[in-house]
Amino acid sequence: MMDTAGENTRARLVEAAREVFAxxxxxxxxxxxxxxxxxxxxxxxxxxxxxxxxxxxxxLNFNRLKALQSATESSDASPEERLRAxxxxxxxxxxxxxxxxxxxxxxxxxxxDPSPALDKIVVEAIAPLHEFxxxxxxxxxxxxxxxxxxxxxxxxxxxxxLFYRNSHPVLQRMNPTLHYDRKEIEAIARHIADFxxxxxxxxK
Amino acid sequence: MMDTAGENTRARLVEAAREVFAxxxxxxxxxxxxxxxxxxxxxxxxxxxxxxxxxxxxxLNFNRLKALQSATESSDASPEERLRAxxxxxxxxxxxxxxxxxxxxxxxxxxxDPSPALDKIVVEAIAPLHEFxxxxxxxxxxxxxxxxxxxxxxxxxxxxxLFYRNSHPVLQRMNPTLHYDRKEIEAIARHIADFxxxxxxxxK
DNA sequence: CAAGATATCAAACGCCTGTTTGAAAGTAAA
DNA sequence: TTTACTTTCAAACAGGCGTTTGATATCTTG
Numbered sequence: 001m002m003d004t005a006g007e008n009t010r011a012r013l014v015e016a017a018r019e020v021f022a023x024x025x026x027x028x029x030x031x032x033x034x035x036x037x038x039x040x041x042x043x044x045x046x047x048x049x050x051x052x053x054x055x056x057x058x059x060l061n062f063n064r065l066k067a068l069q070s071a072t073e074s075s076d077a078s079p080e081e082r083l084r085a086x087x088x089x090x091x092x093x094x095x096x097x098x099x100x101x102x103x104x105x106x107x108x109x110x111x112x113d114p115s116p117a118l119d120k121i122v123v124e125a126i127a128p129l130h131e132f133x134x135x136x137x138x139x140x141x142x143x144x145x146x147x148x149x150x151x152x153x154x155x156x157x158x159x160x161x162l163f164y165r166n167s168h169p170v171l172q173r174m175n176p177t178l179h180y181d182r183k184e185i186e187a188i189a190r191h192i193a194d195f196x197x198x199x200x201x202x203x204k
Numbered sequence: 205m206m207d208t209a210g211e212n213t214r215a216r217l218v219e220a221a222r223e224v225f226a227x228x229x230x231x232x233x234x235x236x237x238x239x240x241x242x243x244x245x246x247x248x249x250x251x252x253x254x255x256x257x258x259x260x261x262x263x264l265n266f267n268r269l270k271a272l273q274s275a276t277e278s279s280d281a282s283p284e285e286r287l288r289a290x291x292x293x294x295x296x297x298x299x300x301x302x303x304x305x306x307x308x309x310x311x312x313x314x315x316x317d318p319s320p321a322l323d324k325i326v327v328e329a330i331a332p333l334h335e336f337x338x339x340x341x342x343x344x345x346x347x348x349x350x351x352x353x354x355x356x357x358x359x360x361x362x363x364x365x366l367f368y369r370n371s372h373p374v375l376q377r378m379n380p381t382l383h384y385d386r387k388e389i390e391a392i393a394r395h396i397a398d399f400x401x402x403x404x405x406x407x408k
Numbered sequence: 409c410a411a412g413a414t415a416t417c418a419a420a421c422g423c424c425t426g427t428t429t430g431a432a433a434g435t436a437a438a
Numbered sequence: 439t440t441t442a443c444t445t446t447c448a449a450a451c452a453g454g455c456g457t458t459t460g461a462t463a464t465c466t467t468g
Binding site: 024025027028109111112113114118119122126127130148149152153155156158159160161162163164166167169170173174187188191192194195196198199201202 | 228229231232313315316317318322323326330331334352353356357359360362363364365366367368370371373374377378391392395396398399400402403405406
């Protein structure tokens with residue numbers, strides 16, 4: 001059994017796939033481009049993963065997102081502070097430009113143009129995320145809320161967060177100097193929390 | 205000069221193109237599928253519009269969105285009421301499932317995977333929309349606000365609205381009975397307004 | 409009607425896609 | 439070294455893509 005060369009190209013393929021899928025989405029990505037970046041032969045994808053879809057499935061990974069949720073849940077800060085902290089970490093994950101957390105970008109891509117992998121993403125990552133945020137919203141509101149209202153508050157928070165990622169091409173065109181450095185991301189996260197908390201407190 | 209047959213296939217192509225572009229995005233749409241739905245020959249697209257891009261450019265139309273803005277601006281209701289009304293009309297336009305306003309769906313598609321037409325969309329539709337919302341936000345807040353804060357409030361409102369469209373495939377998978385009928389859309393719009401207004405009033 | 413412009417069509421072109429193939433290279437154990 | 443197995447590779451495959459072509463209808467105008 002090999003380990004150095006074989007496992008290396010496998011790992012390199014997965015990493016390159018994350019890059020290319022995040023940039024171009026599943027449809028827009030080509031296995032030739034992935035193999036070029038991984039410095040591997042075109043046939044390598046089908047040899048190691050069976051198909052382009054198999055590679056996508058392997059490239060999807062929600063560890064970072066899950067870790068973020070459990071970190072927030074095990075905190076003993078006030079519900080408001082936990083929501084603030086979650087939004088901050090979530091935005092850092094979403095907008096960090098040169099880090100390795102391309103999973104969120106891939107997920108955002110999947111939303112725009114679903115492939116068969118979306119079912120896996122929904123069950124393993126998005127549904128738990130929504131439930132987690134629903135619990136947090138109820139804690140912050142500290143009132144009896146109907147499920148539909150809780151859900152919509154979750155949508156409002158997530159919608160604000162995802163906007164910066166989904167609309168990035170547009171925002172960049174309208175404001176060419178836009179750049180998501182650490183300070184800017186923190187300001188955005190602070191705004192989203194400041195915008196959302198009054199609404200949650202005002203829930204009737 | 206012809207008018208019945210010739211103009212007919214031209215118009216049928218534009219209409220079919222709106223359908224297909226809205227469903228699959230520019231990349232995912234094929235001219236063969238468009239021509240099939242328009243009951244036209246494959247060569248018709250290049251004959252009438254020069255290229256697939258030319259057809260996209262022709263299919264883009266922002267009349268409905270512009271009309272919505274001027275209707276809101278010429279109203280003499282209070283700023284809060286005008287914001288409520290705008291959100292309602294905007295959501296009706298975004299989520300209406302079987303109407304002819306596929307322009308917004310096409311625009312949302314463009315955001316996810318920009319084509320050269322995005323520049324036109326930004327300049328002609330999105331930038332004016334953001335400016336319009338910025339003025340409305342300032343009126344509602346009725347306080348001096350920094351430009352960056354105004355902008356972020358606009359993002360918060362638009363983000364909430366667009367979430368329902370962008371994340372529709374996911375929401376449908378998590379809640380299979382989800383259906384955007386008139387009543388549901390009105391409830392969503394009311395929620396977004398109720399969620400956003402306390403935040404705008406609380407602006408410091 | 410005849411001439412000429414306009415529109416439609418089947419067929420093909422060149423390119424790119426994901427995938428397959430069969431041979432070559434590399435590795436591990438007997 | 440021989441044997442068996444895994445991994446890499448260049449090349450090709452079949453199919454879909456946007457676009458072009460040249461012939462054929464269809465219609466307008468003199």
